[in-house]
Amino acid sequence: MYGVISILHAVSWSIVFGYYFFWGVILAIARGKKDLDVKIENEFMKGTLNVLPPVMAVSWIVALATGVWKTATIVRGSWSIMYSTTWGWLVTVGFAATIAAILVGVTQMIPTCKAILAYGRGETLFKRLATLERINFSLVIVIMVVMLLAWAY
Numbered sequence: 269m270y271g272v273i274s275i276l277h278a279v280s281w282s283i284v285f286g287y288y289f290f291w292g293v294i295l296a297i298a299r300g301k302k303d304l305d306v307k308i309e310n311e312f313m314k315g316t317l318n319v320l321p322p323v324m325a326v327s328w329i330v331a332l333a334t335g336v337w338k339t340a341t342i343v344r345g346s347w348s349i350m351y352s353t354t355w356g357w358l359v360t361v362g363f364a365a366t367i368a369a370i371l372v373g374v375t376q377m378i379p380t381c382k383a384i385l386a387y388g389r390g391e392t393l394f395k396r397l398a399t400l401e402r403i404n405f406s407l408v409i410v411i412m413v414v415m416l417l418a419w420a421y
């Protein structure tokens with residue numbers, strides 16, 4: 269069972285990380301080199317908004333649920349490990365950052381995506397979405413660093 273949960277964790281975190289790598293690294297380089305027109309990017313983003321939010325929401329929730337399951341299997345009831353060892357602190361920081369990112373998604377991003385789909389073309393909504401993406405991109409970097417450190421520890 270632990271193997272299945274680990275595969276689900278790996279698939280879900282890969283989807284989350286893959287999206288942010290594309291948005292935060294590949295598109296950022298294209299924007300910096302002026303190879304990407306903001307208007308075209310906004311149109312492109314709008315075209316993904318019926319698909320992207322549900323796929324990301326499911327991936328984040330599966331990463332959270334399988335992560336908690338993996339943690340519970342590893343600690344076997346000794347939850348004090350979470351604050352008395354470096355491994356525990358790393359996973360705890362990853363957990364807190366995951367909750368923060370999901371809250372940003374549910375309370376801010378989903379309403380912004382809905383507003384873009386409903387009213388369309390205003391630059392302000394796209395700027396707001398980009399700021400929220402930046403926040404969650406930073407959280408994903410933190411989560412990846414602490415998770416990989418915990419795994420290697």
Ligand code: HEM
Pocket residue numbers: 274277278281284285328331332333334335336338339342359362363366411412415416418419420
């Ligand atoms: C989107 C959020 C998350 C990302 C990007 C992520 C990423 C990762 C990565 C890259 C690994 C190492 C490779 C692997 O074992 O698959 C890992 C392992 C792990 N993750 Fe996550 N994770 C996330 C959420 C969580 C959450 C919320 C928890 C727990 C509360 C968690 C608990 C764990 C545990 C216990 C391991 C195994 C560490 C070990 O083997 O020592 N993860 N995660």
